[in-house]
Amino acid sequence: MITNRQKFSLIYFITNSFFLASGYSLIFKISKNDSWISMIIGIIIGLTLVNIFNHFGFNEKRKYFLNEKKNILEKIISLLFFSFIIFVNITVTRIFATSFFLTKTPGIIITIPFMYLSIKAAKNGINTISKISEILLPISIMFIILSMLAVCKDGSLQAFLPILITSKKKIILSSIYFAILTSIPQLLLFDIKIEKKKHSLYYLITSLITLFVGAVIIFTMGSKLISIFRFPEYMVLKQIKLFNFIEKIENLIGLMWFFDLFISTSISIYNMNKVNSEKNYISYILLGSIIYFTEYITKKYTFANFLYQNIPWFLLITGLLFFILIFIKKRRIKKGTNSS
Numbered sequence: 001m002i003t004n005r006q007k008f009s010l011i012y013f014i015t016n017s018f019f020l021a022s023g024y025s026l027i028f029k030i031s032k033n034d035s036w037i038s039m040i041i042g043i044i045i046g047l048t049l050v051n052i053f054n055h056f057g058f059n060e061k062r063k064y065f066l067n068e069k070k071n072i073l074e075k076i077i078s079l080l081f082f083s084f085i086i087f088v089n090i091t092v093t094r095i096f097a098t099s100f101f102l103t104k105t106p107g108i109i110i111t112i113p114f115m116y117l118s119i120k121a122a123k124n125g126i127n128t129i130s131k132i133s134e135i136l137l138p139i140s141i142m143f144i145i146l147s148m149l150a151v152c153k154d155g156s157l158q159a160f161l162p163i164l165i166t167s168k169k170k171i172i173l174s175s176i177y178f179a180i181l182t183s184i185p186q187l188l189l190f191d192i193k194i195e196k197k198k199h200s201l202y203y204l205i206t207s208l209i210t211l212f213v214g215a216v217i218i219f220t221m222g223s224k225l226i227s228i229f230r231f232p233e234y235m236v237l238k239q240i241k242l243f244n245f246i247e248k249i250e251n252l253i254g255l256m257w258f259f260d261l262f263i264s265t266s267i268s269i270y271n272m273n274k275v276n277s278e279k280n281y282i283s284y285i286l287l288g289s290i291i292y293f294t295e296y297i298t299k300k301y302t303f304a305n306f307l308y309q310n311i312p313w314f315l316l317i318t319g320l321l322f323f324i325l326i327f328i329k330k331r332r333i334k335k336g337t338n339s340s
Helices: 004-016 019-057 072-101 107-123 126-154 168-189 196-226 232-239 256-275 280-298 301-339
Strands: none
Touching (some): 004 126, 004 256, 019 072, 019 168, 019 196, 019 232, 019 256, 072 107, 072 168, 072 256, 072 280, 072 301, 107 126, 107 256, 107 280, 126 196, 126 256, 168 196, 168 256, 168 301, 196 232, 256 280
16 A cells, blocks of 8 residues: 555656656756746646646546556557666666766666666565655655755855746747656556545645756856756755755765656556566566666767657657557446446
């Protein structure tokens, strides 16, 4: 039995999982100091999508998809969605770790332990993942709020001015990016019974925290710097000092973003294993292929940059295909239940 607190923690981590290295960076590059406006609009759009997903695709009474027989097309669409999320998470983990933490360590040394822990959590089931996320939730929120408040002393309201200098098209585009990156991952929880109102509330709270972090980054760094850095959410932490002599705290606080990636990856692998319950070796082949492809793409700047620029659209396409699949499956099972 997954408690409401555990459901909130799962929603919290998967909602933020696409913001390290891509979410904030893409939005800031497009709408600069007007990004906070884009994120507010994005929250409204995202709330609408979450309600649609929950109402038309989420589990109501019992497991209706993971335990049902699936044809080849259904398996391909499901595995495509889960595999893409795992691939992005692993790629970001590797790039982030090798860029700031373990600069001289081969990427594969980072990828394999991270994947192993995620597989281990996934094997123990969704209840275990939920309990892990529940434990990590207060740590993550505490680090985020305290670190963001700590850097505010270096900020200026001038960073938000002038308002609405970005074109409406760019503001709308970045708001769509925000909505996609925060709402589509909610589909990972499709087989968990979450009350629609509570799901919307949990998503709203999490998105407001995401907005808060984005606003602090703009407030502290200004429109020029936020559009230059690939990891603006990490770079802003470099300004934190304790007692004017304790530095490099950003390396400790930066670990909180691995929580998001770890929980999101673990849930994706769990769903993948359930889809391949009859043939578990397929999951291992896919995960091995993802590790190999991650190694390849991280060494090719052109491919890595292409992925970075188009993550929202790839996520939208794979997510919508998966949503259509579970929507059809849910209606089919409902009709079968009613007729019987």
